[in-house]
Amino acid sequence: MNEAARKVLGGAKPLNLALQGGGSHGAYAWGVLDAFAEDTRLDIAGISGSSAGAINAVVYAAGLAEGGRDGARARLEQFWLSISTEGTLSPVQRKLLNAWVWPGTQFAVSWAEALSQFVSPYAFNPLNVNPVRDHLVAIVDFERLKASEGPKLFVAATNVKTGRGEIFRRGVLTADHVMASACLPTLFQAVPIDGEYYWDGGYAGNPPLWPLFYETKCYDAVIVQINPIERDEVPRSPEEIQNRLDEITFNQPLLGELRAADFVARLIRSGVLKSEDYRLERLHRIGGAGRLERYDAATKFDVSWAFLQELRDLGRADAKAWLKANFDAIGVESTLDVDRTLMREPAKGPTKGAPATG
Numbered sequence: 001m002n003e004a005a006r007k008v009l010g011g012a013k014p015l016n017l018a019l020q021g022g023g024s025h026g027a028y029a030w031g032v033l034d035a036f037a038e039d040t041r042l043d044i045a046g047i048s049g050s051s052a053g054a055i056n057a058v059v060y061a062a063g064l065a066e067g068g069r070d071g072a073r074a075r076l077e078q079f080w081l082s083i084s085t086e087g088t089l090s091p092v093q094r095k096l097l098n099a100w101v102w103p104g105t106q107f108a109v110s111w112a113e114a115l116s117q118f119v120s121p122y123a124f125n126p127l128n129v130n131p132v133r134d135h136l137v138a139i140v141d142f143e144r145l146k147a148s149e150g151p152k153l154f155v156a157a158t159n160v161k162t163g164r165g166e167i168f169r170r171g172v173l174t175a176d177h178v179m180a181s182a183c184l185p186t187l188f189q190a191v192p193i194d195g196e197y198y199w200d201g202g203y204a205g206n207p208p209l210w211p212l213f214y215e216t217k218c219y220d221a222v223i224v225q226i227n228p229i230e231r232d233e234v235p236r237s238p239e240e241i242q243n244r245l246d247e248i249t250f251n252q253p254l255l256g257e258l259r260a261a262d263f264v265a266r267l268i269r270s271g272v273l274k275s276e277d278y279r280l281e282r283l284h285r286i287g288g289a290g291r292l293e294r295y296d297a298a299t300k301f302d303v304s305w306a307f308l309q310e311l312r313d314l315g316r317a318d319a320k321a322w323l324k325a326n327f328d329a330i331g332v333e334s335t336l337d338v339d340r341t342l343m344r345e346p347a348k349g350p351t352k353g354a355p356a357t358g
Helices: 003-009 023-038 052-082 091-101 106-118 131-139 142-147 175-181 210-215 238-269 290-294 297-301 305-329
Strands: 013-019 042-050 152-159 165-169 191-193 196-200 220-225 282-287
Touching: 013 023, 013 052, 023 042, 023 052, 023 220, 023 282, 023 297, 023 305, 042 052, 042 210, 052 131, 052 142, 052 152, 052 175, 052 305, 131 175, 152 175, 152 210, 165 175, 175 191, 175 196, 282 305, 290 305
Parallel strands: 013 042, 013 220, 042 152, 220 282
Antiparallel strands: 152 165, 152 196, 191 196
16 A cells, blocks of 8 residues: 555555564563554554564564553563563562573573583473463463454474474464474473474574565565674673674574575566566564664673663664654665675665565
């Protein structure tokens, strides 16, 4: 729908969202969702996510199904508050969570990482206790979510045996599917689902783009990127080196999908591909650089309520700034510079522009 038609019909502009994971930094995406839910000019058609991105997507959709836009915003705040230091974790749950994500102390981060190198989660967590799962179940009515209308949901997980990514859709979602998407293999046991075992979806799609391209009618996708692609400084400490390795690893699936979509777009524009099965996608991005870069690896383990609110407010501010600058481009053209994102020289001639898919 073009802008003129939208004004005549009084409808909102449709958007897809692709949400990256990144520990407590997922609160940044909470802020983006909060700002988008507040803006009645927008209509979220589909959401894909991995890890914390998958959690945000499901909590948002559950709140939307039960209470509309305000319900979605309230449910997101309820979830993030519940797992924060001011939440309702029991003493046992808090002790277990603190062992993995002790807020604000580099010692605790290093200790947790060192422990995971020598002790399997099957040994130090034999009952596979996961406080996040408990709070997700308390907040999301999965049966109602599956039965209700709303944005299409695509939750990514990685099959342990095959190494391939798998997408779970709204109609089958349970807490197990979401926890599979957020299952870091050094901290949690692989999640069994229908005879298969799954780890964090970020290894295969962070966030996955292709289901938004293939399974929705919306051509605009906003990537909410938590992990910076580029950094100015060379990491030197063990923690900095590991953090940079993680960022590179978890960004590779996204870069791979962008390369593939961009390659198809070039073929379409050159006239090599003429099939009606392919379409030009309009890609946008919030995050991935700028102010998020100043947060080091240790802060991904910080679940203090003040810090989560800080990230939420940052996400809200970035989303509002993006909308102010780019709202008119939605439904018209891409605002993501794919060439710069892929760190190559800009394309020349008619091949530059939005990616396409088939």
